Amino acid sequence: MRTIVDDFTRRFAAGSVSRWSAVLLAAAALAGLAACDAAKTAPSPAAGAALPVQVRVVQEQQLPITLEAVGQAEGSKQVEVRARVTGLIERQRYQEGEPVRAGAVLYQIERAPFEIALQQARAQLAQQQAQLDQARREYERLRPLAEAQAISRREADNAQSSLQLAQAAVALAQAQVRQAELNLSYTTVTAPISGISGRSLKSEGALVNPSTDSLLTTVTQTDPIWVRFALSEAELARVRAAGGTQVRLLSDRGESLLEQGRLNFAGSTVDPSLGTVPLRAEFANPRLRVLPGQFVKVQVVAGQARGFLVPQSAVMQNEQGRMVWVVREGQAQPAPIQTAGWLGSDWVVTSGLKASDQVIVEHLMKLRPGAPVAPQPAEPQPAAAPAAAAAASTQ
Incomplete structure (x- = not known):
């Protein structure tokens, strides 16, 4: 490196190198000298030095x-609460997201139509019961006459058939009363299990239909x-x-x-x-x-x-x-x-x-x-x- 510097000095004195080139070459030469000196003075790393590690x-x-x-x-039980009759929701009786007990009232659906249907079913039952009583009296009156052959066999059979038809009509009217009572009970929607209530999917005043749009909320145990x-x-x-x-x-x-x-x-x-x-x-x-x-x-x-x-x-x-x-x-x-x-x-x-x-x-x-x-x-x-x-x- 020093030989290169001496040669450059002779060329500059002879005028064969420009002034700016001289400055750049001089700077590079000085940097090289410094690097060489540093390399000579810097201690070389010890071969095979142990790496400090934590153990x-x-x-x-x-x-x-x-x-x-x-x-x-997931909940151990999760139940969908659905409407089982068609009607308007009159009132929501629970707070969303709050715990509810089994049997607690969640919604109240309009009752009046189902109360009227129950009254009609009971009136129909009373009518059929009266017809049954009439048929039974007629049968009891004609039975001794049929045994004594005072009337024709056809009249006796007709009386017995009328009694049986009246009994069947009463049974049908009783079933209709039970159905009307069940529908009326469905207007009060209760929690089937104890758990945490979900978000209400229907608001008060909404019309619900069990066949198409019945889901009201969920309850999760x-x-x-x-x-x-x-x-x-x-x-x-x-x-x-x-x-x-x-x-x-x-x-x-x-x-x-x-x-x-x-x-x-x-x-x-x-x-x-x-x-x-x-x-x-x-x-x-x-x-x-x-x-x-x-x-x-x-x-x-x-x-x-x-x-x-x-x-x-x-x-x-x-x-x-x-x-x-x-x-x-x-x-x-x-x-x-x-x-x-x-x-x-x-x-x-x-x-x-x-x-x-x-x-x-x-x-x-x-x-x-x-x-x-x-x-x-x-x-x-x-x-x-x-x-x-x-x-x-x-x-």
Whole structure:
């Protein structure tokens, strides 16, 4: 570099280089000299320097085997409330979205037309009853005469037929009275079950028709509440092998939402597109902490096993399966592992590690097998301990 500068100086003195070119070349030369000097003075990195990494020392312990899935809540009963007679809604007797008891009045449909129909049916019944009494008297009067052969057989048969027709007419009139009474009772629309009332689909003054436009509202039973979810074939086999299965609902922060539930349905077929089996769990929900339609995290406890807790961020996936990096003799080494679900924010590792192994939890993408590392204790993560204690308390 200095030879180039000396040559440029001679050429400039001889007048073969312009003034501006001289300035630019001089600046470039000075920058090159500075870079060379810096390269000479900068310390070169030590070959094979250990990479500082944070590690977690794992210990084997008795851990619950948990399976997690996303589920959707639904009411254990959901009933559509429909109008069963044609008429105008005179009054809505409930507050939308409020709890209602079975038998509570929800709507009142106009009664007058059905009261009139009931009166007509009762009058018809009275008329038919009078005709029956007349037919019976006529029959009783003619029967002794027929036995004494004082009248023709035809007259006796006619009297008996008239009595039977009158009896049938009374039975028909009685049925019409019962139908009129039933229609009148339908003008008072009541809740078929206890639960949470839905939005009213008809307002006061609206005309309802049971054949075309009958839906008024819905009532959903939310205590107990059901949660639908699915597990893979292997997970379901593990659940069945565990015997008594415990189910919990967790919030986004891992907190328990409801008391421990139970499985009340397991599908008998596998979804061919997803490879999963549908399941359903039942939970007590007296305070309405979970609403129908809400998505929740379902945790199924399927027995216990000896294992290690490893942060999720330390577990990697490759072609052979899951693995972690561990420190052995001051070097990073990959360790294939077998997992058995999550516990809080950690994986439960059942094989591939041994007690007091140092699992690397950072700089995973920079590691290579045999690379020297300088392990440093990772910051404690208190979330895993409460999760383990909470899961253990359900055993």
